[in-house]
Amino acid sequence: MHEAAQGASLLRDGVILLGFGLAFVLLFRKLGLGATLGFLVAGAVVGPHILGLVGDAESKLGIAELGITLLLFIVGLELNPTRLWRMKQEIFGLGLIQVVVCGLAISGIVYAFAHFSPTAALALGLPLALSSTAQVLPLLQSSGRLRTPFGERAFSILLFQDLSIVPLITIVAAMSRNPADANGPPGWLLALYTVVAVAGLVLAGRFVLRPLFRLIGNLNEREMFVFAALFTVIASAAVMEALGLSTALGAFIAGVMLADSPYRHELEADVEPFRSILLGLFFLVVGMMLDLHAIAERPLFVAGMALALIATKTLVITGIGLAFRMTWRSALALGVLLSQGGEFGFVLFAQAQNGLLVAPEAASLFGAIITVSMATTPFLMGATRRFREEPVVKDQARDGPKAEGANAIIVGYGRFGQTVGQMLLAQKIPVTLIDRDIEMIDIAGEFGAKVYYGDGTRLDLLRQAGAAEAELILFCVDGDQIDPETLEGIHEAFPDAAIYVRVFDRRALVKLKRASGVFVVREVLESAVKMARVAMRDLGIAGAEIDRAEESYRARDKERLRIQIAANDIRAARSLVAEQQPWGDDPR
Numbered sequence: 001m002h003e004a005a006q007g008a009s010l011l012r013d014g015v016i017l018l019g020f021g022l023a024f025v026l027l028f029r030k031l032g033l034g035a036t037l038g039f040l041v042a043g044a045v046v047g048p049h050i051l052g053l054v055g056d057a058e059s060k061l062g063i064a065e066l067g068i069t070l071l072l073f074i075v076g077l078e079l080n081p082t083r084l085w086r087m088k089q090e091i092f093g094l095g096l097i098q099v100v101v102c103g104l105a106i107s108g109i110v111y112a113f114a115h116f117s118p119t120a121a122l123a124l125g126l127p128l129a130l131s132s133t134a135q136v137l138p139l140l141q142s143s144g145r146l147r148t149p150f151g152e153r154a155f156s157i158l159l160f161q162d163l164s165i166v167p168l169i170t171i172v173a174a175m176s177r178n179p180a181d182a183n184g185p186p187g188w189l190l191a192l193y194t195v196v197a198v199a200g201l202v203l204a205g206r207f208v209l210r211p212l213f214r215l216i217g218n219l220n221e222r223e224m225f226v227f228a229a230l231f232t233v234i235a236s237a238a239v240m241e242a243l244g245l246s247t248a249l250g251a252f253i254a255g256v257m258l259a260d261s262p263y264r265h266e267l268e269a270d271v272e273p274f275r276s277i278l279l280g281l282f283f284l285v286v287g288m289m290l291d292l293h294a295i296a297e298r299p300l301f302v303a304g305m306a307l308a309l310i311a312t313k314t315l316v317i318t319g320i321g322l323a324f325r326m327t328w329r330s331a332l333a334l335g336v337l338l339s340q341g342g343e344f345g346f347v348l349f350a351q352a353q354n355g356l357l358v359a360p361e362a363a364s365l366f367g368a369i370i371t372v373s374m375a376t377t378p379f380l381m382g383a384t385r386r387f388r389e390e391p392v393v394k395d396q397a398r399d400g401p402k403a404e405g406a407n408a409i410i411v412g413y414g415r416f417g418q419t420v421g422q423m424l425l426a427q428k429i430p431v432t433l434i435d436r437d438i439e440m441i442d443i444a445g446e447f448g449a450k451v452y453y454g455d456g457t458r459l460d461l462l463r464q465a466g467a468a469e470a471e472l473i474l475f476c477v478d479g480d481q482i483d484p485e486t487l488e489g490i491h492e493a494f495p496d497a498a499i500y501v502r503v504f505d506r507r508a509l510v511k512l513k514r515a516s517g518v519f520v521v522r523e524v525l526e527s528a529v530k531m532a533r534v535a536m537r538d539l540g541i542a543g544a545e546i547d548r549a550e551e552s553y554r555a556r557d558k559e560r561l562r563i564q565i566a567a568n569d570i571r572a573a574r575s576l577v578a579e580q581q582p583w584g585d586d587p588r
Helices: 002-029 035-046 059-062 064-078 081-086 088-114 118-128 133-142 151-165 167-173 180-184 189-221 221-243 247-257 264-288 292-297 299-323 328-337 344-354 360-383 413-424 440-446 458-464 482-495 506-512 525-538 543-567 572-581
Strands: 408-411 431-437 451-453 474-476 496-501 518-522
Touching: 002 035, 002 264, 002 496, 035 133, 035 264, 059 064, 059 328, 064 133, 064 221, 064 247, 064 264, 064 344, 081 088, 081 247, 088 118, 088 151, 088 299, 118 167, 118 344, 118 360, 133 151, 133 264, 133 360, 133 413, 151 167, 151 247, 151 328, 151 458, 151 496, 167 344, 180 451, 189 221, 189 247, 189 413, 189 440, 221 264, 264 360, 264 451, 264 458, 292 360, 328 360, 344 360, 408 413, 408 440, 413 431, 431 440, 440 451, 482 496, 482 506, 496 506, 506 518, 506 525, 525 543
Parallel strands: 408 431, 408 474, 431 451, 474 496, 496 518
Antiparallel strands: none
């Protein structure tokens, strides 16, 4: 009975959280305030301080933090080791300076105006230097700026912030006044754990995960792919947690190790729905944990410290951006974007509380300051838009994505797709190749072609492969593997991309011609025409007669196709067939 009551309570809480989250996000989206603020407000409304419909936020936070872990895994999939190495200067230069300068500046403000001891001020100020990865990355992704130079700088800072969690935990543990912490591992041992864990994840990615996904790909079981993807994320996070390290860092490393594998787009598409749900749940729980009583008791302190946090980080990050030769508008945009406190602040405040550095009331109060600062980001981004955006100058080059995406996506890399792909590549057109045949992917890899695993007719996988930015989508798959309804959905989802489809015969062409915005190619037509021309030439027929025969055939064939498509009947226009070939109807 007790277990049944717990199950019913969990279902009730889920219905309430999802229902309120959906309603508030729709409302806030309509008002142009963003989904994050909608989730935070929804959580505060259903939490213990307003309606009290859902409780026990702490236990739900453990599950919700998987959203951050999945987010870092997807980000890792976007960054192969080569690209990550290229960003090393910004990660360990820009990121290090930001964490150190912001952390010390905010600690000084806490010490001067909140009257905490130096150790308590450091334990509270250093975590406030971290920004919200869970809030900033979706903002960059939704605006299409994640892969731009601006987005890479913002991501570099966020990544170093995640890396800095280990030394920050070490610093807080070193200052601990709790005798129980004296038995904890020293800082140098935590650093060693980090190196060993990262090396272990790298080896596991190469020698365990890739063969695993190859086996699942051969079985062609999408459900097992989803299962294996979630196992990869949770297992890597669990390893890091067992060593007292950042779970998000473990998931990020696992993602990086699979970023240049053929399974990248399939993994992104499979994990993305779970990431979206759990990240929304995370912000709902953060909203539930917002201590409104603490804010009501000291509203001026909370508002003043939140304002000081935002102003300090904006000024410092803007100054660092200018020092790294960003334009003042881009530097200001970077400062505003990263001005809030972050979710890992809650973790570090709990660590400081366990170390007897701060009282539970102070940890709760500064948690409220983080939440308030996170809630201001959508407003600040909207209020400063006209100052941040670069003025549009005619014929000026814009800050667009780096040339790592694809202008063309080819689905199916068999004998037909290889010819199409090689001709496009010969013209320096960036191409992303997708196929479901693991053996074909391996063979293509031996010849230097990068082919990704997945079902290229799925909208979510095409979106992950960059179809929203692609100019061409070419379906070169065998047989009738794609239907008009699927093509209509793809055309509606990616209206800027020209869609080309290879069909096997006339029947498939008639069927697919009903789909709008699609150019259909019969795979045997041109080769058959060429063979007929060569045969007539060898019989001594004059070139002009051969050309006339071809023109006549093509004109009749075109008219026949028009009638068949209009009638949606392969047997229409039989009289035109009879004039060309008396032995009957040929579907080609």
